[in-house]
Amino acid sequence: MKFPYTEKVLEHFKNPRNVGKLEDPDGKGLEGSPACGDMVAVYLQVDPDTQVIEDIKFESYGCASNIATASIITELAKGKTVEEAKKITWQEATEELGGLPPVKAHCSVLAVEGLRAAIRDYEEKHGLVSEKEPTTVDVLRSRLKHVMNPMAGLDIIRTELVTKMEINDGVVRILIDLPSNHQFAANIKEEIIEKIESLWDVKEVNVVFTE
Amino acid sequence: MTYLDNSASTRLDERVMDAMKPYYFDTYAVATSEFGYSMGIDAKEALGEARETIASSIGASTEEIVFTSGDTESSNMAIKGVCAALKKKKGEHIIVSKIEDFPVLNTAKNLEKKGQNVDYISVDSEGIVDLEELKSKIRDDTVLVSIQHANQEIGTLQDLDAIAKICKEKDVLLHTDATHSYMRVPIDVSKIPVDLITMSAHTIHGPRGVGALYVRKNTPLEKWMDGGFQESNRRAGLENIPGAVGFAKAVELVTEKETEFLASLRDYTVKRVFDEIPNVTLNGSKTQRIPQNANITFHYVEGESMTLHLDMRGFAVSTGSACFSRSLEASHVILGIGGDHERAHGSIRFTFGRYNSMEDVDAVVDAIKEIVSNLRAISPLYNK
Numbered sequence: 001m002k003f004p005y006t007e008k009v010l011e012h013f014k015n016p017r018n019v020g021k022l023e024d025p026d027g028k029g030l031e032g033s034p035a036c037g038d039m040v041a042v043y044l045q046v047d048p049d050t051q052v053i054e055d056i057k058f059e060s061y062g063c064a065s066n067i068a069t070a071s072i073i074t075e076l077a078k079g080k081t082v083e084e085a086k087k088i089t090w091q092e093a094t095e096e097l098g099g100l101p102p103v104k105a106h107c108s109v110l111a112v113e114g115l116r117a118a119i120r121d122y123e124e125k126h127g128l129v130s131e132k133e134p135t136t137v138d139v140l141r142s143r144l145k146h147v148m149n150p151m152a153g154l155d156i157i158r159t160e161l162v163t164k165m166e167i168n169d170g171v172v173r174i175l176i177d178l179p180s181n182h183q184f185a186a187n188i189k190e191e192i193i194e195k196i197e198s199l200w201d202v203k204e205v206n207v208v209f210t211e
Numbered sequence: 212m213t214y215l216d217n218s219a220s221t222r223l224d225e226r227v228m229d230a231m232k233p234y235y236f237d238t239y240a241v242a243t244s245e246f247g248y249s250m251g252i253d254a255k256e257a258l259g260e261a262r263e264t265i266a267s268s269i270g271a272s273t274e275e276i277v278f279t280s281g282d283t284e285s286s287n288m289a290i291k292g293v294c295a296a297l298k299k300k301k302g303e304h305i306i307v308s309k310i311e312d313f314p315v316l317n318t319a320k321n322l323e324k325k326g327q328n329v330d331y332i333s334v335d336s337e338g339i340v341d342l343e344e345l346k347s348k349i350r351d352d353t354v355l356v357s358i359q360h361a362n363q364e365i366g367t368l369q370d371l372d373a374i375a376k377i378c379k380e381k382d383v384l385l386h387t388d389a390t391h392s393y394m395r396v397p398i399d400v401s402k403i404p405v406d407l408i409t410m411s412a413h414t415i416h417g418p419r420g421v422g423a424l425y426v427r428k429n430t431p432l433e434k435w436m437d438g439g440f441q442e443s444n445r446r447a448g449l450e451n452i453p454g455a456v457g458f459a460k461a462v463e464l465v466t467e468k469e470t471e472f473l474a475s476l477r478d479y480t481v482k483r484v485f486d487e488i489p490n491v492t493l494n495g496s497k498t499q500r501i502p503q504n505a506n507i508t509f510h511y512v513e514g515e516s517m518t519l520h521l522d523m524r525g526f527a528v529s530t531g532s533a534c535f536s537r538s539l540e541a542s543h544v545i546l547g548i549g550g551d552h553e554r555a556h557g558s559i560r561f562t563f564g565r566y567n568s569m570e571d572v573d574a575v576v577d578a579i580k581e582i583v584s585n586l587r588a589i590s591p592l593y594n595k
Contacts, residue, residue, distance in 0.1 A: 003519070013519065019589045030591065037533060037541065037552040038513065041591035059591035061556075063515035063534035067589070107534065183540070 006098035018074035029117025038062035042114040069108035170203035180209035217564030230460035234453035264459035281422040285409035286314035296431035302352020337496035338367030361392035365495030366504025417461030421454035474502035511593040
């Protein structure tokens with residue numbers, strides 16, 4: 001049989017590690033991708049003294065890439081401190097899995113985001129978050145680094161799909177170097193909006209395509 | 212491998228291969244005129260006989276059948292041909308349904324980009340075209356209505372008779388893509404006033420790359436591919452004689468009894484799934500449905516995960532999930548019947564063919580029952 005995935009991806013897909021829910025978790029994150037419909041939930045149990053992630057569980061409503069990445073992420077995060085776990089990247093997870101098809105990048109990024117959302121939730125609940133910062137172009141850039149360009153399997157910032165970013169009075173305008181009828185245009189737009197609209201001071205997100 | 216994706220393509224029947232072989236090794240000449248050499252005349256006769264078989268399968272006459280390279284070409288030929296022929300005489304408006312397969316849908320979209328006016332007709336929750344909307348959208352400059360006979364994903368059958376009557380009353384040509392109903396649900400052109408029909412061999416255990424377009428006598432159709440004068444100057448290109456012979460053989464091999472058997476496989480699949488797996492939805496119509504198709508959404512799980520698990524256990528099926536498609540787009544058919552992303556996300560299409568059995572159905576339902584239960588156990592949406 002011939003599958004588009006590495007042995008390790010298939011192994012984690014068939015036998016995902018750390019699946020399930022934690023009762024009364026110290027932190028939990030639920031991330032969804034409107035583009036493809038996948039969802040992932042991550043639950044954390046953290047030692048308050050050492051800040052070490054003692055237990056981690058995930059649930060997935062997603063495809064093989066999503067399940068396998070979530071599984072490997074929980075393995076990578078378990079036993080690390082919250083600060084260390086924050087730094088786990090999508091690239092690291094993908095490398096650990098021996099690679100993923102580029103078009104599946106956004107399904108797997110979701111797993112990393114699930115972990116980060118759970119950590120953020122933990123920090124917020126435990127008073128570890130710094131003051132609210134106003135959204136700047138730099139904030140937008142860092143958010144858009146989580147939106148994948150499915151043609152390249154890299155984010156839309158690195159692949160220079162974003163040609164302009166503006167924010168004025170809470171109204172964000174993002175220029176994308178793709179025609180609006182491109183096969184991935186609608187997906188990319190949805191993901192950009194999803195990543196940015198949750199920022200506390202953003203009122204409106206406009207994604208503009210070049211025609 | 213248990214193959215349950217027979218609407219994508221089917222396994223070739225050996226008897227079809229046997230019928231085709233002589234036209235590769237013995238009678239391999241091009242079809243010549245009756246004044247050509249004998250091998251060419253034999254080839255021409257074989258092509259003529261194949262044409263007769265296809266024609267009589269829908270109650271047409273032989274000169275109304277054009278052989279093509281398959282359903283994609285047939286639908287391109289029909290839509291582009293009529294639009295080009297009637298552009299100056301009548302207008303530039305066409306109507307298609309929202310759930311057409313890509314040969315019709317993308318031909319319409321491409322023509323739209325070049326200035327054609329296109330209306331996309333809605334369907335109801337079972338995938339049945341809104342006839343009132345169709346009536347209201349037909350205009351004086353409408354040159355063609357193209358509505359499929361059966362849907363490629365959810366298997367919904369349209370009331371072709373009613374659609375044809377509407378078109379006839381308004382004096383508009385009607386094309387139907389019958390790729391997924393051909394030889395399973397009869398169409399008789401002597402009774403139903405449809406003008407153009409797309410057919411394909413690959414869905415009935417015939418060879419790939421062979422199809423036909425039925426063109427009712429006197430239907431204005433401009434040639435859209437340039438080249439030689441084959442097929443009465445309607446389709447340029449060397450005739451695929453072994454293909455046409457194989458197509459005809461495949462048509463001869465389909466029996467009513469077999470079609471009934473496929474319907475029993477479909478009904479048994481739906482029954483077992485609904486009896487044994489909670490939270491499932493049948494996509495399409497219970498009654499207006501082709502015999503070989505069952506399309507079911509398993510809620511709270513994702514389609515590509517299911518198909519990959521099934522593949523690892525030796526079953527081939529397809530899904531409308533965005534994760535499965537090359538474009539990352541959820542099925543336009545499921546979205547068209549008012550389903551959301553979630554409905555498409557967990558949809559599985561089972562399509563049956565000659566080489567399937569009741570045991571196959573039992574095995575795949577047993578497998579999917581276990582897979583769905585395992586995937587629901589890790590789904591954040593499922594209340595355990």
